[in-house]
Amino acid sequence: MFVTETHEQVRDMARQFADEVIRPVAIDLDRDERFPGEIFEQMGDLGLFGIGVPEALGGPGFDTLAYALVMEELSRGYASVADQCGLVELISTLLVRHGTPEQQAQWLKPVMSARTKVAYCLTEAEAGSDLSGLRTTADRDGAGWKLNGGKIWIHNAPVADIGFVLARTDRNAGHRGMSIFIVDLNAKGVERGPKEHKMGQRASQVGALNFSDVTLPPEALLGEEGRGFHMMMSVLDKGRVGIGSLAVGIGQAGLEAALDYAQQRKQFNARIADFQGVQWLLADMAKDIEAARLLVQSAAVKIDRGENATKACSMAKCFAGDMAVARTADAVQIFGGSGYIRGFEVERLYRDAKITQIYEGTNQIQRMIIARELVKHGARG
Amino acid sequence: MKILVPVKRVVDFNVKIRVKPDGSGVDLQNVKMSMNPFDEIAVEEALRLKEAGKAEEVVVVSIGPAKAEETLRTALAMGADRAILVETDDAVEPLAVAKILKAVGEAEQPGLILLGKQAIDDDCNQTGQMLAALLGWGQGTFASKVELASDAVTVTREVDGGLQTVSLRLPAVVTTDLRLNEPRYASLPNIMRAKKKPLDRRTPADFGVATAARLRILRTEEPARRMAGVKVGSVAELVDRLRTEAGVL
Numbered sequence: 001m002f003v004t005e006t007h008e009q010v011r012d013m014a015r016q017f018a019d020e021v022i023r024p025v026a027i028d029l030d031r032d033e034r035f036p037g038e039i040f041e042q043m044g045d046l047g048l049f050g051i052g053v054p055e056a057l058g059g060p061g062f063d064t065l066a067y068a069l070v071m072e073e074l075s076r077g078y079a080s081v082a083d084q085c086g087l088v089e090l091i092s093t094l095l096v097r098h099g100t101p102e103q104q105a106q107w108l109k110p111v112m113s114a115r116t117k118v119a120y121c122l123t124e125a126e127a128g129s130d131l132s133g134l135r136t137t138a139d140r141d142g143a144g145w146k147l148n149g150g151k152i153w154i155h156n157a158p159v160a161d162i163g164f165v166l167a168r169t170d171r172n173a174g175h176r177g178m179s180i181f182i183v184d185l186n187a188k189g190v191e192r193g194p195k196e197h198k199m200g201q202r203a204s205q206v207g208a209l210n211f212s213d214v215t216l217p218p219e220a221l222l223g224e225e226g227r228g229f230h231m232m233m234s235v236l237d238k239g240r241v242g243i244g245s246l247a248v249g250i251g252q253a254g255l256e257a258a259l260d261y262a263q264q265r266k267q268f269n270a271r272i273a274d275f276q277g278v279q280w281l282l283a284d285m286a287k288d289i290e291a292a293r294l295l296v297q298s299a300a301v302k303i304d305r306g307e308n309a310t311k312a313c314s315m316a317k318c319f320a321g322d323m324a325v326a327r328t329a330d331a332v333q334i335f336g337g338s339g340y341i342r343g344f345e346v347e348r349l350y351r352d353a354k355i356t357q358i359y360e361g362t363n364q365i366q367r368m369i370i371a372r373e374l375v376k377h378g379a380r381g
Numbered sequence: 382m383k384i385l386v387p388v389k390r391v392v393d394f395n396v397k398i399r400v401k402p403d404g405s406g407v408d409l410q411n412v413k414m415s416m417n418p419f420d421e422i423a424v425e426e427a428l429r430l431k432e433a434g435k436a437e438e439v440v441v442v443s444i445g446p447a448k449a450e451e452t453l454r455t456a457l458a459m460g461a462d463r464a465i466l467v468e469t470d471d472a473v474e475p476l477a478v479a480k481i482l483k484a485v486g487e488a489e490q491p492g493l494i495l496l497g498k499q500a501i502d503d504d505c506n507q508t509g510q511m512l513a514a515l516l517g518w519g520q521g522t523f524a525s526k527v528e529l530a531s532d533a534v535t536v537t538r539e540v541d542g543g544l545q546t547v548s549l550r551l552p553a554v555v556t557t558d559l560r561l562n563e564p565r566y567a568s569l570p571n572i573m574r575a576k577k578k579p580l581d582r583r584t585p586a587d588f589g590v591a592t593a594a595r596l597r598i599l600r601t602e603e604p605a606r607r608m609a610g611v612k613v614g615s616v617a618e619l620v621d622r623l624r625t626e627a628g629v630l
């Protein structure tokens with residue numbers, strides 16, 4: 001509906017790449033919990049990281065809608081691969097909006113090429129949905145800072161080269177006392193926790209980071225001191241479009257697998273696709289996937305038009321995440337016992353879907369945001 | 382040297398083809414269209430020759446409806462330098478296409494014309510050969526290897542008995558087979574750049590070619606449905622039924 005011819009070209013390319021390169025190995029990556037660096041480097045060469053980085057800064061310069069289309073297709077191949085694309089999009093958006101020309105020159109190219117691996121570090125043991133519990137601190141130390149504290153459940157922590165870390169620079173200023181630092185994760189004083197073993201998206205490497213007296217040079221500060229919380233939040237609209245698309249991609253993969261299976265599997269001398277009970281599951285999957293896709297795309301278009309997209313992005317992320325969990329459960333149901341067995345795609349899809357209700361703001365938090373926006377701007381706002 | 386690559390917009394190879402109820406042809410309503418896969422191979426080969434320093438410019442040309450611009454943009458996104466669209470809504474046949482390509486070739490003066498051995502919609506496998514004849518150039522069809530020198534091209538051809546290697550004086554016409562190469566993905570930056578690359582719009586009349594049909598399609602049918610198999614009780618029964626029912630022994 002919103003998609004132009006150029007968008008279609010981008011989508012077709014991502015779809016073909018996902019079909020040929022990603023989907024065939026998803027099952028192995030899931031089983032082995034392996035970081036697919038070689039796929040990421042190939043994606044870097046094809047411009048699939050940092051999709052919104054302007055041409056003037058060496059990126060492809062596409063809009064949020066193109067990003068949404070790419071995320072859906074990559075995720076249809078394997079959600080962990082898409083999640084890496086989402087992570088790089090967040091980081092590169094931060095650099096484009098808030099980085100100095102020197103920081104952009106130093107980091108954008110290596111990050112977009114996937115040769116430099118990044119982490120986006122907010123969450124702590126006491127600071128999940130509520131970041132006011134943030135305890136990591138950066139205290140003035142000569143011209144720079146000293147970083148102390150710890151982060152948990154950070155995507156890429158076991159493998160990343162640099163982290164974008166939210167830390168308190170003023171203990172008494174609440175949300176206005178937080179700043180973002182670009183931290184060399186191989187520096188002295190940085191300690192990485194072990195890789196966590198997760199329910200789904202198992203090729204994504206997630207773990208903890210601990211900082212003790214890590215020396216940060218002045219140029220480690222991203223943007224304005226004290227504006228870190230707002231900067232991190234400002235890219236989350238786009239992040240939510242990304243996770244919403246990722247959820248749609250998981251749902252779409254589930255529908256394709258289930259439709260195929262239902263037309264092959266025979267019981268009671270008929271294809272199970274001939275039974276109304278199975279048909280209604282398929283119909284509900286298709287309609288909810290399409291509804292989620294349209295919500296996500298309209299939120300993306302709102303961002304691209306410069307409108308206030310906060311509510312639209314939260315609605316899209318929340319609806320798409322809930323849809324993905326419910327509809328991949330239907331896909332498992334259509335597969336019967338096979339759907340519960342490792343090695344069948346839908347078993348993995350169901351596990352991969354669950355996290356879309358949790359990260360990038362839980363779906364309870366999304367509802368909170370939607371309600372807050374409703375009260376602020378009215379039922380039509 | 383300049384390489385000219387003709388590309389055709391056809392039904393995507395993944396689409397399940399439906400025949401129109403009146404049998405006049407294939408239903409193209411709401412069907413995904415793409416570049417003919419053999420032409421994609423031709424574009425890829427031209428780009429590799431350019432990257433190897435053997436050619437300076439890759440020009441793509443398509444003869445077809447306005448929508449064929451998408452196909453040309455895909456070729457530009459792969460890396461071609463500029464495009465020519467010869468726009469017509471007529472269903473074009475190999476001879477008319479070859480005549481238009483001859484005129485384009487005379488205007489552009491390429492050292493090499495690289496095109497698919499056939500299009501997957503009508504499987505004619507005629508355009509390249511007709512074009513070479515009309516131009517009076519040498520032809521190397523069904524290429525699985527192309528080596529370009531300054532005044533000649535060596536083409537390894539996939540023929541029934543195996544491989545045949547021919548050497549052609551330039552300019553020449555070469556048609557591509559499946560095993561020549563594996564086409565690249567268009568990168569996102571190149572998709573963006575392709576929007577700004579030059580695309581020249583022409584019509585068959587500009588080249589003095591009439592595209593009216595010379596062929597008449599009598600009927601289009603779907604292939605017969607595969608029959609369900611039968612289980613036999615013993616080898617003896619199998620042999621008997623192969624002999625009496627199938628008549629193959």
Ligand SMILES: Cc1cc2nc3c(=O)[nH]c(=O)nc-3n(C[C@H](O)[C@H](O)[C@H](O)COP(=O)(O)OP(=O)(O)OC[C@H]3O[C@@H](n4cnc5c(N)ncnc54)[C@H](O)[C@@H]3O)c2cc1C
Binds near residue numbers: 156355
């Ligand atoms: C695989 C994975 C990858 C991750 N990657 C990253 C990353 O790269 N970077 C990063 O910084 N973080 C990352 N996270 C952390 C993730 O963002 C948090 O887990 C998430 O924000 C929720 O925080 P929490 O786990 O502390 O849950 P809590 O905030 O403790 O929430 C627990 C429950 O309470 C509910 N709840 C909390 N507050 C309210 C409220 N006000 N009203 C109603 N319900 C409420 C929540 O919705 C949830 O159901 C990742 C997590 C996982 C599992």
